[in-house]
Amino acid sequence: MPLIVQKFGGTSVADSQKILAAARKAIRAQQQGNQVVMVVSAMGKNTDLLVDLAGQITDRPSAREMDMLLSTGEQVSVALMAMAIHSLGHEAVSLTGAQIGIRTDSSHTKARIKSISTERMQRLLDEGNIVIAAGFQGIDEDFNITTLGRGGSDTTAVALAAVLQANACEIYTDVDGVYTTDPRILPEARRVTRISYDEMLELASLGAGVMYNRSIEFAKKFGVPIHVRSSLSDAPGTTIVAQAESDNQAVCGAALMKDEARISVLGVPDKPGSSLEIFSRIAARNISVDMIVQNVGADGKADLSFTVPKNELRAALEAVQDATNSLGADEVIHDDCVAKVSAVGLGMAKQTGVADKMFRALAAAGVNIQMITTSEIKISVLVDREQAQQALRAVHQSFELDKEPELAGAAEDEAVSRALDAAAVVAHLRGVDMEELAIDDISLDESQARISINGVPDTPGVAAKVFDEVAAAGIFVDMIIQSYTGNAGQASLTFTVPKEKLDDSVAVANRLAATFKCQSVTSSPDIAKLSVSGVGLRSHTGVAIRSFTAFSKAGINVEMINTSEVRVNVVVDGREGARALAQLNDAFSDVLR
Numbered sequence: 001m002p003l004i005v006q007k008f009g010g011t012s013v014a015d016s017q018k019i020l021a022a023a024r025k026a027i028r029a030q031q032q033g034n035q036v037v038m039v040v041s042a043m044g045k046n047t048d049l050l051v052d053l054a055g056q057i058t059d060r061p062s063a064r065e066m067d068m069l070l071s072t073g074e075q076v077s078v079a080l081m082a083m084a085i086h087s088l089g090h091e092a093v094s095l096t097g098a099q100i101g102i103r104t105d106s107s108h109t110k111a112r113i114k115s116i117s118t119e120r121m122q123r124l125l126d127e128g129n130i131v132i133a134a135g136f137q138g139i140d141e142d143f144n145i146t147t148l149g150r151g152g153s154d155t156t157a158v159a160l161a162a163v164l165q166a167n168a169c170e171i172y173t174d175v176d177g178v179y180t181t182d183p184r185i186l187p188e189a190r191r192v193t194r195i196s197y198d199e200m201l202e203l204a205s206l207g208a209g210v211m212y213n214r215s216i217e218f219a220k221k222f223g224v225p226i227h228v229r230s231s232l233s234d235a236p237g238t239t240i241v242a243q244a245e246s247d248n249q250a251v252c253g254a255a256l257m258k259d260e261a262r263i264s265v266l267g268v269p270d271k272p273g274s275s276l277e278i279f280s281r282i283a284a285r286n287i288s289v290d291m292i293v294q295n296v297g298a299d300g301k302a303d304l305s306f307t308v309p310k311n312e313l314r315a316a317l318e319a320v321q322d323a324t325n326s327l328g329a330d331e332v333i334h335d336d337c338v339a340k341v342s343a344v345g346l347g348m349a350k351q352t353g354v355a356d357k358m359f360r361a362l363a364a365a366g367v368n369i370q371m372i373t374t375s376e377i378k379i380s381v382l383v384d385r386e387q388a389q390q391a392l393r394a395v396h397q398s399f400e401l402d403k404e405p406e407l408a409g410a411a412e413d414e415a416v417s418r419a420l421d422a423a424a425v426v427a428h429l430r431g432v433d434m435e436e437l438a439i440d441d442i443s444l445d446e447s448q449a450r451i452s453i454n455g456v457p458d459t460p461g462v463a464a465k466v467f468d469e470v471a472a473a474g475i476f477v478d479m480i481i482q483s484y485t486g487n488a489g490q491a492s493l494t495f496t497v498p499k500e501k502l503d504d505s506v507a508v509a510n511r512l513a514a515t516f517k518c519q520s521v522t523s524s525p526d527i528a529k530l531s532v533s534g535v536g537l538r539s540h541t542g543v544a545i546r547s548f549t550a551f552s553k554a555g556i557n558v559e560m561i562n563t564s565e566v567r568v569n570v571v572v573d574g575r576e577g578a579r580a581l582a583q584l585n586d587a588f589s590d591v592l593r
C-alpha cells in the first residue's frame, strides 16, 4: 500500500479548527488508499512562547533543559491531533520522538538524527492507524530528550519519509508553496512550480524559512521528493526534486537573512593555522559561520571577517577572544546592524555577468555592499540592515523573478528515480548515522589565476563598475570576494579568472584602480583551487575545520575560501596544489563515498 507523510507546521495547527482541518486531510489521504504518517509541530507560536518563558528565568538556560521544555509543544499537538482523528471516527495513535525511536546525538537544541526504528510505526500503520509523530524531537543514547533545531519538524518529516520509503512527503504550511523570495517581504514574489534540492538547500540556509535546510539535506541524500503546499487550500504547491524549474535561468530565487552580525579580526598573523585556531573555537560552540573573507594585509598580517547569526554574536565573540588570546591579533571589531542578501541558481554556474547584474541593481538602488562572497550557485552580499528590503527587491527585480521562466522539459519520472534511490537508501541506513557527513568528490583546479584590487572606495557602485568592465571584456569570473579591511572607507576586491585571461583582467583592474584611486592591484598567475563537494557541508561546520587542519599540519597557507551547502572551495598557492589535494583526500578518507 502506498505510504504518505504529511507534515503540518505551527500555523497549520494553531487552533482546534485548524487541527480538525489537518485531521480531515490525513483521513482523506487514508481513504484514498494510503497509509498515513502525520508529523506535527507545536501549535502556533508555542515554541517561541516557551523560549521566551525560559528567558524570563535565565539568559543562559541549560541546553538539556531547553530541549526538555521545547519538546512539550509538539507533545500537546500530537495528542490533540489524535483526539481530532478519533472524533472524526478514525483510528490514530500519537507518538513522541522517543516512542518512534528517533535516536540522535547529544548536541542539545541542534541534535542530528542517527537512526530511526520503523517497526512500531509500521505495525500501527498495518493495523489501520494514522500514526501521528511529534516533530522536532528525539532522544540520545542516555534517553535525554533532544531537539533538532528550530524548524526541525521538517527534518522529522523528511527523515520519516526516507526510512519508511514513503511515496510522498507533503509539507503543509501557511503559504501555498515555495516562492522566489519570502512573499511576506516582497508581495511580487512568484510561486515556483518546481525547485531543485541544491537550490532549495542554499535558499533555506540563506534565509528562506519555508523549509528547514537540514531537511533538504536529507531529501537530497535519500532522494525523497517533497511537496510544499497550503494547509488551507488544495492549490498545487511546489515540488522539491533533483531537477530545477528552468534550464536557462541564472537565478531561481533570492533570500534575506535580516539578523546577521559581522565579526572582523584585524591583524591576525598570516600563517598556516591562524584561521583554524579561530574557526575551530567557534565550531566547538556549534555556531555556524558564513561569508568567510580573508584579506592579506601588510607585514605578514591578515584581516579575517565573517558573519554569524546576530543571536550568536556574543558566544562567537567569546570564542574569537579565546583564539586571539593565544594567537595574537591587533583588534576584534563587530557590527550587528547588517543583513545578508543572496541570489541563488544552478544556472549561474554557466552564465557570465550574473554577479555584475546583481551589483548594478544594488548600486542603482543606492545600496552599499559591505562584503561579497560567491559560490558556484549563489552570490551573497552584506548590507546595512536598514537597506535590506530595498536590496532584496532590487535583486529580485533585476533577475525578473516575478516572471514565469521557460520551463525545463518534463521532470524525470519521480517513480523511476525513487526506485533507483531505494537501494541507495537501504544501503545508506545500514550501520551509518543518517545525518552523517557524506563527501562525493575532492578535486583540484589549476586553471585559474587571482587578482586583487586593494583600497577600493567603500561606496555604492564600485563592485558593479568593476564586474561590468570585466564582463564587457568577455572574462568569466569564478570566485568573488569583497572584504572588510577595517580601514574606514576602504574595501578590497579579489576574484579569480581563467589563467589565459589574467593579462586582460589585470589591464582592466589597473584601469579601474586608476579611476577609483585605489591603492594597488596585485595578482597571482599561479593558484590552486581545491573543492570538497558533498551534502550539508555548511551545517557540518567540521568540513571547513578539517580542511584547515589538514592544511595547517602540512604548512599550507589558505589564500581564499568560500563555502556553500554543497561545496567548500579553498585557494592555495599554485605550487602547493598536488600536496593540498593529497592532504584533503587523506583528511576525508573516512567519509568519501
Ligand code: ADP
Binding pocket: 008, 009, 010, 011, 012, 041, 151, 172, 173, 174, 175, 177, 178, 179, 180, 181, 182, 183, 184, 207, 208, 209, 210, 211
Ligand atoms: P511552518 O510553521 O508551517 O513550518 P514556517 O513559518 O516555518 O511555517 O514557514 C512558512 C513561512 O516561510 C511563510 O509564511 C513565509 O513567510 C516564509 N518564507 C520565507 N521564504 C519563503 C519562500 N521563499 N517561499 C515561501 N515562503 C517563504
Ligand code: ASP
Binding pocket: 009, 010, 041, 042, 047, 048, 073, 135, 136, 149, 150, 151, 152, 153, 154
Ligand atoms: N516547533 C518547532 C519550532 O517552532 C519545530 C517546528 O515547528 O518545525 O521551531
Ligand code: MG
Binding pocket: 009, 151, 154, 209, 210, 211, 212
Ligand atoms: Mg517551518
